Amino acid sequence: MNQISRRRFLKVSGMGVAVLGALPATNFAQTRRRVVVIGGGWGGATAAKYIRLTDPTIDVTLLEPNKEFISCPFSNLVLAGIESLKNLTMNYNGLRKHGVKIRHEAAAAIEPDKRRVRVGKDSLEYDRLIVSPGIDFQWELVEGLAQAKDTVLHAWKAGPQTIQLAKQIQSMPDGGVAVMNVAPVAYRCPPGPYERASLIAWYLQSKKPKSKLIVLDANKDIVSKTGLFKAVFKGYPNLEYRPSQKVEKIDVGAKEVTTETGDKVKYDVVNLSAPQRAGAIAVEADLVGGDKRWCEVDHVTYESVKQKNIHVVGDATIGLPVPKGGNMANAMGKICATAVVHLLNGKEPSMIAPGNTCYSWVNDKEAIVVVNSYKIEGRKVVQIEQKLSPGKSVGVAQNSLAWRTSIWNDVLG
């Protein structure tokens, strides 16, 4: 045993000396590396935090015009009066504690050649830029919508519109018709419109039993959790689901929308989302691909395939077999953050795939869930497995509350 001990001593003390020897090799006078993050949503806030967590020597500036973070997940519950927007609203102080510099300003433009971002009259230089711009709407694709966009609400970015739409629904007379659409894929939060439809139908069923909800889906079928939502919709006779009915025109005066098949549908309350694309800054900086809508990225580092040193995370990305949503943006934010740290330190980024957990509430107590896990294969994200809850349940709803507590903390805490 003594011999083994000696050998072990040599081996282990050698390890210690080797590490000590490596010390002088690290660069004491390294210039401060700068990362700028555009957008403090699920992807951007997470990325900013995790860069600081992974390497506190990196200088991180987050550009986010809003002073508060409002969670899109759970905002459909506000429309049905089940949840208050206040409970979904958080501040950015947690990120400040991690040493993230926050400027509540919008990025005016990205200048990739000069590696800088213009903010008002100022400009911020970066070594790596992370863009998490979320989504914007292609208003021009629905006739009459651009002019009416202040009164015809999308409520697809949680905030003032969420509260306004809730009020519109609540003040609709019993017997009234609410109309909502589902935008053509790809759009933010694939199950979101169907969760919204379920919750509005639940609200009408309990508060305005003579009213009904018409859902005009631009897609051929329910896009996500299809079987589960079909079962849920059966429990809402006041919900009329019409597939392949892309809304092409709105006439606010006549309170009427027209679909691609020429059907005219009258409404008392309307909720429309125009087709979506990546946030405007990504389009202006030419980060979007041939479709002019979404940003293609490397699946390991989230670096744009079009612009070097610029990474894109969250709903603005395309090409990965993953849904656009908060959990995915959070996963991308973390993976991208560690990749950026590795790159800035001259290391090879780890091959880490994302995962996604997605809950949808279908009434005031029950929810359903879909979970996807992924791996990296040939430098591409590939799905390993998808699993759905067997049906709606209170247990799943309870898990969703645990999820939100945890993930909000992961994004902002």
Added chain:
Amino acid sequence: MRNLSAVFRYAVSLLREKMFPLPLRERVKVRGSVRRTHPHLNPLPSRERRFLRFASAENFAGNSVSLLCLTIATLALVLAAAEADAGPLDSPGAQKALVCSACHGFAGNSPGDSVPILAAMAPSYFKKAINDYAAGRRPSPEMEPYSKYVLQFGLDEIADFFAVQRKQAPARGKTDPQALSRGATLASQCAACHGAHGDGDAFRAVPALQGQPAAYLKAQMDLFKGDKRKLEDADQEKTKKTMFKGLDAADFTDLAAYFATLK
């Protein structure tokens, strides 16, 4: 400082793993130390204890030298971390566990009431749980896909990453004192396997229940009672079934409340 201590703990875990073939828990018992809280609890079956004592006596000299080396090497690692780019996430296990924090909290300290805390979890039980989810022995729409996610990386590094994290259960709401007292009485039945303090038995991959969120514990008991979660070991399964026959949902609530408050 938080970063430094995480790096330190990680370094210790790495070296520990290299030098000692057994998990820390067993090693502590072997070397005659006592657990801070309840030294008499959760003894290993006598045969294992004898074996470990024997193994320990043989390795004593080696361990002393190893401890010295461990200190040198750890100090060096900490120094390196202090000025270089290493952070708490700069370990392979941390990288591979990146997505877990969405539900399980940073470093496995889950703030949600129905999600288990992974920080300081015995690697033996972590691995058993992942394998059980992947094999369908534990039904969960959330964990079935994620167990396969974890398996793509192998279990060792992720299990070790969580095992060395400090458990920091968040403050949860107040619990009814009567429920706690009922739970404490009922908990005597659990002690044979889970230890009288609910601290589990890493050697047999029996989970620690102490400080786990109440809703999680309750959900697991409901699954056991409903025969939806099964134990792989036939004897354990039989014991569990007999025990659960005499317990109902209200008992589960009390038990969960009790174990959740244990530290």
